[in-house]
Amino acid sequence: MPSRLETADHIVILGYFLLLIGIGLYFWRHMRQASDLFAGGRTVPWWLSGVSFYVTGFSAFTFVAYSEMAYRYGLVAVTLSWSAAAAMLAGTIFLAPRWQRARILSPVEFLEARYSPAIRQVLAWTGIPLRIIDGGLKIYATGIFVSVGLGYDLRWSIAGSGLVMLLYTFMGGLWAVLVTDYVQFIVLSVAVIVLVPLVFSRVEGLESLSAGAPADFLSPIGGPITPLYVLAFYMLVMLSYNGNWAYAQRFYSVRNEREARKAGSLAVALMVIGPPLFILPAVAARTLLPELMVPPNTPQYTYAALAVEFLPAGIMGLMIAAMFSATMSTLSSDYNVVASVVTEDIYRRLFDPGASERRRVLVGRLATLAVGLVTVGIGVLLTATAQRGLFEVMVTVFGLFVGPMLLPTLAGLLSRRLTHRGAAAGILAGFTSGISLYLYKAYVLTARPDVDPTWLRFDYEALTILTNIGVTAGAMVLVTLVERVTPEDRRRIAAFFDGLARPIAAPAPDATAAPPPFALIGHVTLGTGALLMIAAVVQTAGVGRAINVVAGGALVLVALVLYAVHRRVVARLAAAP
Known part of the structure; x- marks a missing residue:
């Protein structure tokens, strides 16, 4: 598909990237301590954390994978997407206060106090590759959209967008991630x-x-997606969201538990409303763009093809920016939180326990740089090697890791009974189960002509996920029940849960911390509106210009509201004793 980009599109895309880099530069001078870089100084407003919580769940991968599923199978894509809302709701109710009270700077830091140093290191080292591989998939999905929508060289587009995202995360830490998420x-x-x-x-x-679509195209469950697959997918997402390092970071970066719950509730509401809005156009594409089912086209191009077909000239740049922005949100969060694990759980714990705040910030930035470069490299590599549907690849990868990695993590926050030996048994049994079932599928079942390929792609994956979770949980429970708990283990567990029983105090005011974000967010909103206005000026008269003017004007009004809120907040802080 040829590129339709015009001057207005390039203005929006280039201006958007400059805004992101400007945000990173703004927050550079406020990153004085590790808690600033990795937890926003624990002063992040709940509404900003909630928006970030929601947006972090999106990426170009979400658009490409879910739109492909919607194009092929219909409304079942909405059913699967709402699994995230269910997972966020459970996390908000049961885990938000516990993540707050864990008093951590990295999401695996508490595992040493709860279990043992070995468990902390195992889950830190195994979690990093999962996040990097997941990031590579997301960058690859961005490349699919870019190759169709822009006509740019795929690898250079991936590298360029990834480096911009890496730059502002490297400079501004979690605050830069949160504001750019907005x-x-x-x-x-x-x-x-x-x-x-x-x-x-x-x-x-x-x-x-x-x-021209299957008979169950408009049913909530249809195509090869069976109730068994939906059940397994919901369980997978329930664990992956609530054990996701970036999502946990959103809970412990706000001021208190009440704000953590408010942030989670906002994210749940947005996740209920948002997915149907972006999935329904892909459902309609089955009728409007039937040629995508004919090779060399592919349903993976659904959203890019919709944008090329329906968006007026000039607005296409906004959609390209949206694809970049969605992936940037997810990956910048991953970069920051993985850097926190490298800094706090590996470097500081193993190599330099007495590291100064300045040294930890430096190591955190270098870790951000390294993780980002590796992720971009994987994304570029996948452009030449990825063959399967992205949704299936994601389910396979997460099915292997989620049970053994996240069940012990979440159980450690919720249960006093589980011991570190029980957690270790669950990790070992889960990885053994997952790898064995994957190898059995790859080398035995795929070679058998009597095995239905559709069953293998969907229901077998569902059985693998459920089995892996069950084996992990069973091993954890069995070892915990039969072993004799030592007095030292009892003291460690009691001390950890005593800490969870104490609400965390709000952080004291800090003159060097990042100021209230309303004015900066107002500037950025105004800048985005100005980009759309400039795009309208260089366009010829028509629908595209009108849409740019209306959207730009709406953003200017939002910016004015944010400026008014900023003045009220500053006045209240000045009047406080």
Whole structure:
């Protein structure tokens, strides 16, 4: 598909990247301590953390993988996407206060106090490759959209966007990630809200949505997606979200437990509303763009093809920025939180226990740089080697890791009974089970002509996930029940849960900390609106110009509201004793 980019598109994309780098430069001077770099000084506003919580769950991978599923199988994609809302709700109710009270700077730091130094190191070292591989998949998905929408060289596009994202995370830490998440939320929302009515203006009634599609296309469960697969997928997402390092970071970076719950509740509401808005156009694409089922086209191109087909010239740049922004949000969060694990759980714990704050910030930035470069490299490598559907690759990778990695982590926060030997048994049994089932599928079942490939791709994956989770949980429970708990273990567990029983105190004011973010967010919102206005000026008259003017004007109004809020907050802080 040829590129349709015009001057207005390039203005939006280039200006957007400059805004991101500017945010990183702004926060550079406020990153004085490790808690600033990795936890935002624990002063992040709940609404900003909630928006970041929601946006971090999106990426170009989400658009490519879920839109491909929606194009092929219909509304079941919405059913699967809502698994994230269920997982966020459970985490908000049961885990938000515990992540707060764990008093940590990295999400695996508490494992030493709860279990043992060995468990902390095992889960730190195994978690880093998972996050990097996941990041590589997301960058690869971005490349799919870029190759269709922009016509740029795929590898250079991946490398360029990845390096911009890495630069602002390297400079500004968690605060830069959170503020840019807000920008990305604005860009993503505007792009999707523009696309939805343009697509459905071409749909002739609900009946036409399923024309030429499978009979169960508009059913909540359909195609090869069975109830068993939905159950396994919901369990997978429940564990992966609530044990996800970046999501845990959103809970412990706000001021207190009440704000942690408010942040989680906002993310849940957004996750219920958001997925149908971006998935429904992909459902309509089955009727409007039937050629995507004909090779060399592929349903992986669904969202890019919709943008090329329906967005007016100039707005295409906004959608490209939205794809970049979604992936940048997820990966910048991963870069920051993986760097916190490298710094706090590996470098400081094993090599330099007495490291100064300045040294830890330096190591954190270098770790961010290293993790980011490796992730970009994996994304570039996947452009030449990835063959399977992205959704299936994601389910396979997470199915191997989630049970043995995250069940012991989450159980350590929730249960007093589980011992460190029980956790170790669960980790070992889970990895053994997952790898064995994967090898059995890859080298035995795929070679048998009597095995249905569709069953192998979906229901076997579901059985693998459920078995892996069950084996991990069973080993944890069995070893915990039969072993004799030592007095030292009892004291360690009691001390950890005594800490969880004490609410965390709000951080004291710090003159060097990052100031309230309302004014900066107002500047960024105003800048985004100005980009759309400039894009409108260089466009010819038409629908595209009108949409840019309306969207830009709306963002200017939002910026004015943020400036007013900033003045009120500053006045209240000045009046406080």
